[in-house]
Amino acid sequence: MSTNKVQKQDVLQAVVVASFFHKNFWPAADGDSACLMPLVNRPLLHYTLDMLESSGIVDVVVFCSSGSADSIKDSVQLANGARRLNVVYTTSDTCRSFGDVLRHLDSCALIRNDFVLMWGNVVGQLPLLPLVKRFKTLRQSGDRGAVMTIIYQRSGDPNAASVGDQTIVLAADTGRVLFHNRARGKISLPLELVLNSTVDIRRDLVDTNVVICSTAVPPLFADNFDFQTKDDFVKGLLINEEILNSTLYAHVVDGDGYTGEVFDWPSYQRVTRDVLHRWTYPQVPEVVDKYSLRYGNVYIGENLKLALTCNLGNDTVVGSDSKFGSGTRISNTVIGKNCTIGNNVTIENSYIFNGVTVKDRSIIRFSVIGDNSMIKENSLITESCILGGEVVIEPNTDLKQLQILSSDSTNKSKKLSAKAYAYNAEDDSDSEDDQDVRGLTFRKRTWSTNSCSSSDDDTASVAASIPDDTCMFYSEVVDSLIRGFEDHVHCDNLILEINSSRYAYNINYREANFQVIRAMLTLNSKAELEALNQVRYYTQLQSKLDYFLPVLRNYIKSMDSCEDCLSAIEDIAKGEELLNTVIVKVIHHLYNMNILSEESILKWHEKEEDTQFAKTVREKANKLIEWLKDAEEETDSDDDDSS
Structure with missing residues (x-):
């Protein structure tokens, strides 16, 4: 192999996902172009590229949708860090998730070596080069199955919204991830982890969404189409670690770097504050752009026209080529470039993008104003309003907690003026955002779910004693199977x-086997069961089992899974008389379908049971067992004759 080829393989690569599969910033920005949204008057993606360049990364693969590719390419050419990077673009219009992007990368064969994987919304500084080298050494001399190092950041604020929503158990000596659960409140840890004194149980970590991957990661996504997010990948590998022969590791950033991921308005506000307070140094406003820094974290751009009586309060940025009238007060706000702010205007705790005009005597608080919008005289915009680009608000308008578009692109909007339409989120069943009045804290709705609650009494009773997570899994499987059978999915x-x-x-895996079979046997409502006799019940059940044969084959394919299947049948039969009367027929039918093996049925029948119900069920199966044994003896006899 030539020296050039060796050097090319050793070059550090990074993959930046520049399309976001959410609408958290809409209508200020959509998912395809949100990476270009300004944060302290710089596109988010520029921070990410600067971070990679300063870390020693050479080759960068940027993934984006075809529709946003040109605008992203134009923006990258202006990024300081990109001038020293070899940037390659790959696009697709069919990707709908993070997992789809990894599968796309696998099909493109762009990855040559261990690589850094991140979204195009990460701000900060990380020592990526030594982390990549440590990961490479681990794979070469320690754990050849290591496929990913997840980079976490220890939070200094235990009350932060992003802290406490996940529990991570790490091997104390190696940092190997042994357990991961992203849920608030109480969780259940496997007993073997608790008894092991060499583990760290961490609930103080924030996921930076920066990971170091081996070349095995894209193929793992390609082989597992149910991996849609990084969390899916982590859970899938931890559950099937032995099957996939892959392990995960963690690195905790604690004093050796800073990262902030901007994925919604609360994180946007938080990272903006960190940039203004200089936690992200050297990525601070006056280093990358021409600002002068004043006391109180006030950053002043070039070519400004500031009236003598214009007051700029703490934590404020005013972009270059902007104008500010007399009597205007601005605090805790970022004003973009080429903005015109009139007289006696008050702007507090807000984000004003480029090219915005705010006319006299208007007040803006806790809101976002998109590019090239205009707010006319005496307008009041407060309490978490978000205005998209090109919006025009007419004089004397009072807006609170609204999303405003410049056109009725959704057909779900109320016209306020020729270029202002209020989006009605209540009419959108897909809308998941709630907006808090203070501090731009836009938060997701939290849904409370009763443990396996159901309008159907018998379904609720079936799951009454199941732990919450298992109960929710069982309920979702029931819903999927009912819809699948009725709609021929x-x-x-x-x-x-x-x-x-x-x-x-x-x-x-074994609990999944058990619950899938239980769900398959409990698809009828109580009213439906009461209307069925034994013959009709079995006929319907048989047709459902036949329909779900591929599902059965996917889950029941080993001796252990056959045992899970038989246990589930017996468990449901205890509380369902109709199933109890045909339980032997069901077992026989599953045998004829090549789901249950002869060996597993014989082993189940021979197992000693203490309960009278279990003994009775096995007595019912005596004839089936005799038939299986006779068939086995005939097979053995035929084999002897042939020999």
């Missing part, structure tokens, strides 16, 4: 849904 899609639920609730 392809079983491959049902398997993807079930696996997604399994990873979401951290259900191990």
Whole structure:
């Protein structure tokens, strides 16, 4: 191999996902172009590229949608760090998730070596070069199955919203990830982890969403289509660690760097504050752009026209080529470039993008104003309003807690003026955002779910004693199977849904087998069961089992899974008389479908049981067992004759 080829393989690579699969910043920015949204008057993506360049990364692969590719390329050419990077672009219009991006990368074969993977919304400084070298050494001399190092940051604020929503258990000596659960409140840890004195249980970590990956990561996503997010990947590997022969590690940033990921308005506000307070040095305003810094974290751009009576309060940025009238007061606010702010205007705790005009006597508090918008005289915009680009607000308008567009692109908006439409989120069943009045704290709705609550009494009773996560998994499987059978959904899609639920609730493989069979046997409502006799019940159940054959084959394919299947049948039969009357027929049918093996049925029958119900069920199966043994003897006899 030539020296050039060796050097090319040793070059550090990074993959930056520049398309976000959410609308957290809408209508100020959409998911495809949110990486270009300004943070302290610089595109988010520029911070990410600067971070990679300063870390010693050479090659960068930027993924984006085809529609945003040109604007992203134009912006990257202006980024300081990109001038010393070899940037390659890859685009797709079919990717709908992080997992799809990794599968796309696998098909493109762009990855040559261990690489850094991150979104195009990360701000800060990290020692990526030594971390990549440590990961490479680990794989070469320690754990060849290591596929990823997840970089966490220890939070100095235990009350922060992003802290406490996940529990991570690490091997104290190696940093290997042994357990991961992203849930608030109480959790259940495997007993073997608790008894092991060499583990660290961490609830003080924030995921930076910067990871170091081996070349095995894209193929793992390609082989597992139910991996849609990084969390899916982590849970999938931890649950199936032995099967996939892959391990995960963690590195905790504590004093050797800073990262902030901007994924919604609260994080946008938090990272903006960190930039203004200089936690991100050297990525601070006056280093990368021409600002002068004044007392109180006030940053003044070039070519400004400031009236003598204009007051700039603490934590304020005013962009270059902007104008400010007399009597105007601005505090805790970022004003973009080429803005015109009139007389006696008050702007507090807000973000004003480039090219905005705010006319006399208007007040803006706790809001976001998109590019090239205009706020006319005597307007009041408060309490977490978000205005998209090109919006025009007419004089004497009072807006609170609204999302405003310049046109009725959604057909779900109320017209306020020729270039201002108030989006009605209540009419959108997909809307998940709630907006807090103070501090731009836009938060996701939290849904409270009763443990396996159901309008159907018998379904609730079936799951009454199941732990919460298992209960939720069981309920989702029931819903998927009912919809699948009624709407003739392809079983491959049902398997993807079930696996997604399994990873979401951290259900191990054997528990999943057990609950899938239980769900398959409890698809009838109580009213439907009361209307059925034994013959009709079995006929319907048989047709459902036949329909779900691919699902059965996916989960029941070993002796252990056969044992799980038989246990589930017996468990449901205890409380369902109709199933109890045909339980032997069900077992026989599953045998004929090549789901249950002869050996597993014989082993189940021979198992000693203490309960009278279990003994009775096995007595019912005596004839089936005799038939299986006779068939086995005939097979052995035929084999002897042939020999």
